[in-house]
């Protein structure tokens with residue numbers, strides 16, 4: 001008979017402060033001992049009465065533990081009593097499952113590798129960093145009308161019948177799609193019916209879906225260079241060949257040779273406000289891009305991420321509505337206009353593919369967030385969305401002005417400020433003796449989070465600068481923040 005008192009830590013088993021019931025801990029300890037071979041196949045466990053006595057615990061606890069082990073096949077009842085069963089693989093001990101009193105002696109079997117495609121992905125940004133001054137892409141979170149949102153969310157939950165708790169339509173809730181269609185038609189010149197609107201978990205989700213649904217593995221995706229890393233990652237993860245396309249002051253500028261030699265299947269672009277450089281693609285360039293994409297059999301993914309916040313006049317209409325039946329998928333997000341944690345965005349796809357895409361989406365996605373979608377539809381339909389945008393536009397313009405003024409007062413190095421026509425960030429170029437990665441690292445040490453411009457490229461970028469988000473910093477703090485940034489970079493240079 002195996003002496004289990006040597007294997008089991010009596011004191012820890014009997015400890016009163018445990019939240020896990022004793023019979024469960026006993027079961028877990030015995031299970032691990034079976035799995036890691038300390039209790040070999042065929043060894044007989046003591047009678048429950050004996051073990052209960054030896055451990056000083058209630059007999060019922062031992063009986064329950066034995067019954068559970070037997071039910072799961074770790075032990076078997078036989079004529080000799082309870083005997084450890086023969087298991088095929090005893091090394092399957094996950095140390096995370098261990099309870100106090102046992103440390104696994106078994107060597108961990110190496111896990112299979114990650115896919116080659118994602119081995120290079122390595123995002124180290126933390127949520128704390130996202131909240132630091134100058135982090136691009138974060139809206140003014142403290143200005144969001146929380147009370148209205150909470151009210152609408154509560155109302156949405158009150159109306160939820162049990163059937164709404166099941167899997168929801170892959171295209172999104174109809175009332176939200178209708179609200180989005182009405183909004184983008186009026187505000188962005190998008191030409192669409194509700195059937196063309198697909199709700200997603202934000203633009204990152206839209207990009208991943210497009211990369212899978214509109215291109216085949218190995219086909220080329222053209223990405224703006226410098227450009228949005230999320231687009232590159234979505235395409236690479238889908239097995240597409242990413243081709244960096246240079247920019248000029250009018251946005252994406254592919255050469256005729258690039259069209260000939262490396263024709264794309266997908267073209268990712270941010271024509272309303274190039275991310276991050278900030279150029280606005282003029283009409284002629286938009287029309288030419290559509291025409292060339294049509295000739296090449298390519299899809300254009302128009303990422304309209306922050307065009308709600310136009311600071312120098314009315315926004316240019318979206319590319320999507322420019323040419324009937326253009327191969328353009330319009331991507332919108334509520335991350336900037338509402339808040340990033342909402343995780344709601346949308347795509348507007350051409351009418352003649354929406355049916356086919358709907359079928360594929362049924363297999364590809366499982367959609368939920370019913371209450372959030374319902375609340376967002378109400379937020380738009382009751383006018384809160386437009387009201388919020390109307391309030392945020394001048395606020396962001398004011399914050400941008402404060403940043404420009406602070407830079408002109410305190411920035412000691414030569415530099416050009418780019419891209420203020422729209423959105424939530426500016427780009428500040430740096431002189432060659434200040435490397436943008438070093439500057440961003442020095443800033444980070446002082447609790448500031450500008451992003452180095454070179455991080456938006458895939459190597460070989462001619463740009464050296466900082467991307468400065470201004471939306472989440474009150475105007476009256478901007479001066480102090482810029483002085484802090486200058487001090488951090490100066491200290492970094494002296495090192």
Ligand SMILES: Cc1ncc(COP(=O)(O)O)c(C=O)c1O
Nearest residue numbers: 137202203204228275305333335
């Ligand atoms: C260029 C660009 N597109 C889209 C997004 C928004 O993505 P999501 O909707 O996934 O939050 C961002 C956010 O930073 C962005 O910078």
